[in-house]
Amino acid sequence: MITRISMIVVILIVVLGGGYYAYQQLVPPPDQKAQGPVYSTQSVKKGDLDVGVEATGPLNPNWGGGIQVPGGYGDTSGISSYIIDKVLVKPGDLVKQGQVLVQLLAPDLDTKLETAREDLAAEEKSLASLMGISVEDIDQVDPDAGIILRAPIDGRVMDLNYKEGEEVLQGQIVSRIVDDTRFEVIAKLTPVEYKQLTKDQVAVLSFSDFFNDFIAAEIIDINPNPVPEASAELDSDQAPNSQVEDYEFVYWVTLEGKNPGLVRPDMHVNIGFISAADAKKKPVDYTNIRWLRYTSKVDKYVNEQRVLSQAESVITELFVHKMESVKKGDPIASLAGQDVRDTIDEKLTSIRSKRAELHEWEAKEGFLEVRAPMDGIVADLSRQAGGTAQPGEWLGSIYQASDMQIWTQVDDVDILLVKQGAPVDVSVDALPGKVFEGKVDQVATMGKDENGVAQFQVSITVKGGPELRPGMQAKAYIKAGNVKNALLVPLEAVFQEDGQNKVEVLQPDGTPKVVPVELGLMNDKMAEVKKGLTEGQKVITGSSADLLPSQKIQSDNLLPGKQDNGEDGTGDTGDTGGTGGNNGQQQNGK
Template identity: 20%
Template sequence: MNTIKKYKFWIIGGVIVLLGLAAFGLNRTKNSSAAETESNETAVAFIGDLAESATASGQIMAQQEAALSLAASGIVDQVLVDVGDQVNAGDVLVQLDTAALERAVASAQADVAVAQANLDKLLAGADAAELASAEAAVASAQVKLDDLLDGPTAEEIAASEASVKAAQANTWGASGKVQASNDVSEADILAAEADLQDALDQQQAAHDTWVRLADCEVNEAGTYSCTPSDHPQMDAATQNVEAANAQAAIAQARLEELRSPDSNNVASSQASLASSAAQYDAAVARHEALLAGASDEEIAAAEADLANAQAALDKLLTGASDTDIKMQEIRLAQAETTLRDAQLKLANATLTAPFAGVVTAVHVSEGELASGLAVEIVNPDSLEAVLSVDEIDVGQLAIGQPATITLETWPNEEIAGEITAIAPSAASNGGLVTYEVHLSLADTELPVRVGMTANANLLTDSREDVLLVPNAALTADREKGTYTVNLVRTAEDGTTNITQVEVSIGLKDNRNTQITDGLVEGDVVLIGELTAPTTTSRFGPPR
């Protein structure tokens, strides 16, 4: 009995001890959870908006900028801009000297006009005046050839003989003057007067013959107006008149000389004799040639002249050939090409602004021989931010996504932007692969300049009205690819329990993460890793 009681005592005592230990452990757990909760910050899961973004840096550049070069070399006549000047599209920036170029254009224009006129003439054919002139040329050439083939006429022989006689008479007269220059008698004067009268009679007869053969008409004054006709004997009549006139003039001079002797008559008479002798020899030579007839060379030349005149007439009658027209069209095209080249060179002597902008550099000055780069301009309204974006982030970007831009010059001033272009190929620098991304700039009062360093925050995605917790509340298991939070729950009796809960996440920014599963709005989570207060555990009652 005592043994049984003894065993019961120990059993009851053991139970009491176990219950005491359990109570002690429970109290310690309760105190530990409360202490752990108090040692960590907590946050409440809430509904809010979230935007995911990437950052990148780059430079401010202009979409429109140009380094303008002179298309041709030349002397600079005018430099019309300075650095900083505002220009409009088409404004003249630099003007080369164009005097020689303008002359070249004028000459080329004249050549084109001539070539066009010649082509028009070929296409239009000959007019009546041209045909009449060509026909007259053929007739004249035919008459000349016929005259050569027929030989001299009786009238031509007579006229030639008259010329020889006149020349001979002149020579005799000159000889007589030499002989009689120092001894003039009354008989000599009478003889000279008789000679003059004979010469005047011959002159009148020759003149009457010429008038009879010529075309004459009475004019308003009542006198005759005569012109040589086409009569075959007209040339001979003309020669007879000339010879008679010469003979009369000589007789008149001889008579005057006899009537008025001069101390210089001897020398003058000798010179006159020499001239008369030469004229006589020439008249004899012409007469002999006339009697001999035309030479083979003269006939051949006359035949060639006739053939050429006939060919010219035939060409006018038949019109221009296709070959002639084609050749003239080629000449016109060549002239037009030369004109275009001259006009282009003239235009290239003027450097103009291709767009509105600001002059950033001027590389030429007036009076120098210049070529190549002359002026640089940039369009300040076309500024953009060009960023180098890491390949990790570029996949999340798309044209049209918004961005916020800050500049190193004004780090606290934000400029709105938007992605306008993403380079299709990457650039690699030191193993870092990046893509060029272009951002537009919203209107700003900041004096933004090309080359400034730009930093951008690129909005890649966003969510509205989603469940969020601070990023620091999440713990990631990289090996498993999972995320957990420490969920804090408070029981009805006031005790606090901390439970590790696996959650699914969505977007995140630099502060919060979207929770898609595992939590509800209002849940309390610990911030950071779970930490316990420093305590000293021992067996036995507390001191």
């Protein structure tokens, strides 16, 4: 029984004691109720203020160019396709304008270049031959000067078929130049003689009707086909010519001999053969010569060239006489006339045209290189060596990291702080501590609703560097303005009342006073004061009147106005008091 009573007493003591303690905590004593509120303050002071808007967005190249095969739609280069020979760069490589990125092959180009060069060389050679000059001198040709016919070889002038002042048609023979140092004879062998002939034998020629010396001749050609000839036309010193109309077979053997100066075409000659070994013996035993039955005539000189008229013209001058010795290139005759001028003009025009055509093909050799259109970084390159490409085809792209762009959005609260041309600090997480210069390029004049918030498009140009890549997420700080050495107050001290910005100033007697102020720039912490306050005044940022009845001022953390300057915000009591947050709408800014 006693134990039960004791337990009841203990419980009553605990309940009554706890209730009293709670009452003491929740209800201030009478003396504290009589006290005025305690204020948190901060002094008005001068300082610098920067205002801006933070935004994020991906980096994109502002300018770029394509890696493109030369040519394009309607290409007239004559090159239908290319083979990719070498790819010299890869994505991410930094390149300079004009740098070779890809080397190509054009299978048809070499053939067309060779054909163009051959056509030009043939036309130049034709004009040089017409004028009797070297190819190197054709650029000095004057059509009005006419044509100079020149000796094509060293030799002797055998014929001059025209006189000065006579007209000559194109293709007619004006003269004939012969090299009379060597002559040609066709020996006619009977079938028996032909069987006895060997290639190592040497021919011996006798011009007994003209001089007594023997002349050696070499076998140039042996025709294995028998030729039928009339017996009456076959001459022989061994028997008279047959008077019977009959034919017999003979074999033709071409001989060449060195002219001692007396041999002329149509001279009769006796021909014999001797072995090469006997021919080398000194003196030669001519009794070993096997003479042919039939004699022959000197057919011609080995080297004979005709000088032809190149156009219908008039011979204005002859520079040589018949039988005169000349050197190759010596003038023979000059031709003049309208046809001559027209012929020369035609050839000069053709040469110019073929040169232009060749230059065009040579210029197309430059089409075998794909070059960078600009300084920049290779973004992509989709082809490999061995593949094919068409004229004008895009192989990849290049971007300029030095000129990039950010498209971002700013809400309707901050958009008024963003001005076109405003400077921007840009950073990316991949490059900590590095800031790139930027500038607001465009600001949208109309917003778009996104989840109930009006968002405005903002374009920012960025002066980047080779470290930047398209698609990197960038942070942009758009500078809205700054002031130096201005009066500043904390933003929590400012409130609006009757449409006007105001603050509460703690007076020396400890009472608060509402003061209207004119504000300038402001960010999320501080505001510039243009009018209404002076340096050193204390503005109220918080009050104990804002605390719940159960709260006590146990630390500065309960006072929202506590600042880094060390002011504890404690002030004198007054009859009236309050905070900016309670007396009006708190104005925010960024």
